[in-house]
Amino acid sequence: MGDFLTELWAFMKERKKFWLLPIIVMLVLLGSLIVLTQGSAVAPFIYTLF
Numbered sequence: 001m002g003d004f005l006t007e008l009w010a011f012m013k014e015r016k017k018f019w020l021l022p023i024i025v026m027l028v029l030l031g032s033l034i035v036l037t038q039g040s041a042v043a044p045f046i047y048t049l050f
Contacts, residue, residue: 012018037046 008024012020033046
């Protein structure tokens with residue numbers, strides 16, 4: 001996983017694609033939110049947001 005992040009950062013730095021960073025962060029946060037709340041009682045309330 002560390003190699004992937006290192007290569008991703010090198011790509012963004014070399015190609016000046018720093019606008020990708022907020023998109024990637026938001027995708028990771030939303031994905032982790034869905035995974036963590038999948039089996040809990042909070043899940044119905046989270047899904048109403050979307």
